[in-house]
Amino acid sequence: MAFSDVGLPGEVPWKKMSAEELESQYCPSQWGVRLRAEEALRTYSQIGIEATRRARATRKSLLHVPYGDGEGEKLDIYFPDEAAEALPFFLFFHGGYWQSGSKDESAFMVDPLTAQGVAVVIVAYDIAPKGTLDQMVDQVTRSVAFVQKRYPSNEGIYLCGHSAGAHLAAMMLLANWTKHGVTPNLKGFFLMSGVFDLEPIMYTSQNVALQLTLEDAQRNSPQLKVAQVQPVDPTCRVLVVVGQFDSPEFHRQSWEFYQTLCQGEWKASFEQLHDMDHFEIVENLTQKDNVLTQIILKTIFQ
Numbered sequence: 530m531a532f533s534d535v536g537l538p539g540e541v542p543w544k545k546m547s548a549e550e551l552e553s554q555y556c557p558s559q560w561g562v563r564l565r566a567e568e569a570l571r572t573y574s575q576i577g578i579e580a581t582r583r584a585r586a587t588r589k590s591l592l593h594v595p596y597g598d599g600e601g602e603k604l605d606i607y608f609p610d611e612a613a614e615a616l617p618f619f620l621f622f623h624g625g626y627w628q629s630g631s632k633d634e635s636a637f638m639v640d641p642l643t644a645q646g647v648a649v650v651i652v653a654y655d656i657a658p659k660g661t662l663d664q665m666v667d668q669v670t671r672s673v674a675f676v677q678k679r680y681p682s683n684e685g686i687y688l689c690g691h692s693a694g695a696h697l698a699a700m701m702l703l704a705n706w707t708k709h710g711v712t713p714n715l716k717g718f719f720l721m722s723g724v725f726d727l728e729p730i731m732y733t734s735q736n737v738a739l740q741l742t743l744e745d746a747q748r749n750s751p752q753l754k755v756a757q758v759q760p761v762d763p764t765c766r767v768l769v770v771v772g773q774f775d776s777p778e779f780h781r782q783s784w785e786f787y788q789t790l791c792q793g794e795w796k797a798s799f800e801q802l803h804d805m806d807h808f809e810i811v812e813n814l815t816q817k818d819n820v821l822t823q824i825i826l827k828t829i830f831q
């Protein structure tokens with residue numbers, strides 16, 4: 530699906546959709562070409578669980594490290610074999626519409642990245658209904674500040690999120706770090722199949738758990754704000770990624786966010802991953818020869 534198939538910018542196509550159509554556009558598991566919805570979700574979860582088991586069995590790690598006082602404020606750090614403090618750190622925020630998923634089944638990319646000398650951090654946050662969107666954004670902000678404080682000689686912090694996690698990562702483009710007493714050494718963002726304008730989510734079943742008001746949705750929509758924000762580091766890269774088989778609304782969300790980044794001063798790029806759906810983008814990060822794994826490594830080690 531090319532962007533030209535989903536309407537012109539500014540047309541806000543979702544406002545003309547029926548409730549059923551909008552629900553379907555924002556249900557990623559319906560859009561795969563290889564597996565039916567339930568099977569796609571099950572496969573995604575199995576691959577995540579297996580990658581996490583393997584990472585914990587084969588890599589040096591620090592598990593369930595608290596980055597705050599809250600019960601859910603924990604992260605897992607996986608290290609490369611050579612001990613060093615001056616490493617690049619890659620933080621991952623899992624997806625699941627801010628209401629499912631956990632760090633304990635999301636260590637997809639640990640194996641290929643640690644093998645190349647990158648420390649990988651898988652971050653937990655309080656999903657809904659326990660956590661609100663504002664709380665999740667605050668938790669993710671504190672997790673990034675925590676990594677910078679704990680590893681001040683890091684060789685760059687890279688934030689990666691998938692789906693709802695891409696939204697949380699994108700919110701870090703807007704973060705006010707002075708409040709947190711540290712400016713993280715942010716060098717890159719990898720935003721995979723994200724949602725950057727939350728308003729349409731209000732009109733889907735996802736909002737039963739999220740309970741977003743229009744003010745909540747707007748306050749937490751990086752699409753509405755990112756052009757007005759100056760990058761702390763002008764060399765920081767932002768890669769917006771969408772799967773070929775993601776829904777037209779997911780394509781529109783990613784494309785419009787990328788275009789808005791370009792209107793500001795962000796060093797952004799856009800990638801449509803050929804022959805992949807919403808879940809395969811992340812599943813394939815378990816593989817070292819996967820296109821996106823290679824792009825990530827090139828960005829880190831350029």
Ligand SMILES: Nc1ccccc1C(=O)C[C@H](N)C(=O)O
Pocket residue numbers: 555556557558559566570573623624625626629630691692693
């Ligand atoms: N489990 C996930 C993990 C990552 C990203 C999305 C989901 C979803 O479940 C989305 C939605 N409920 C779907 O059925 O497509």
